Amino acid sequence: GAVVSQHPSRVICKSGTSVKIECRSLDFQATTMFWYRQFPKQSLMLMATSNEGSKATYEQGVEKDKFLINHASLTLSTLTVTSAHPEDSSFYICSAPRVGYGYTFGSGTRLTVV
């Protein structure tokens, strides 16, 4: 199979603090990881693409200094929401492609900023 483990599944943080979300590919090497954001009752929107060993590529309108992405190894990509604000509250989910399996998603992180 192709499994991506995402942690934490749920986090509540205070405004101004930072939160780190981790995605690990458990049984394959993920050279690319896609990070999506989903607001309630809406579809998934791509935020950024991370590639192992290089800088992430951000979609238009996504602040790269606010959403820090690190992809330091072939099995781990992280998204850090810095100086979080209530409007950053959302569902964040990562995805990695694997040849023959399509794209596999992590279980998602529900972030609530209070």
Added chain:
Amino acid sequence: GIQVEQSPPDLILQEGANSTLRCNFSDSVNNLQWFHQNPWGQLINLFYIPSGTKQNGRLSATTVATERYSLLYISSSQTTDSGVYFCAVVNYGGSQGNLIFGKGTKLSVKP
């Protein structure tokens, strides 16, 4: 960029009924997947189906790439089938290879 349209946006079924969900896309694709998002937000991969027909239990899917559409069939629906069904594609020749999602079909199966 490529457009992905799903229909219907909402669907209410009685348990045991059959249904067909449709996904139209505006350009050639080299990947198409159907997902079921459960109430906890988890995306379950149902089918990886850039072309052809596949079946898995009560679910089956068909993609006609030349006509740019895919269909997801759910037979003998159960309450556990409730949730949002997404179709997502990768644009053939797209630079990043990311999945582009439709807006989903929200399915409610009543007992």
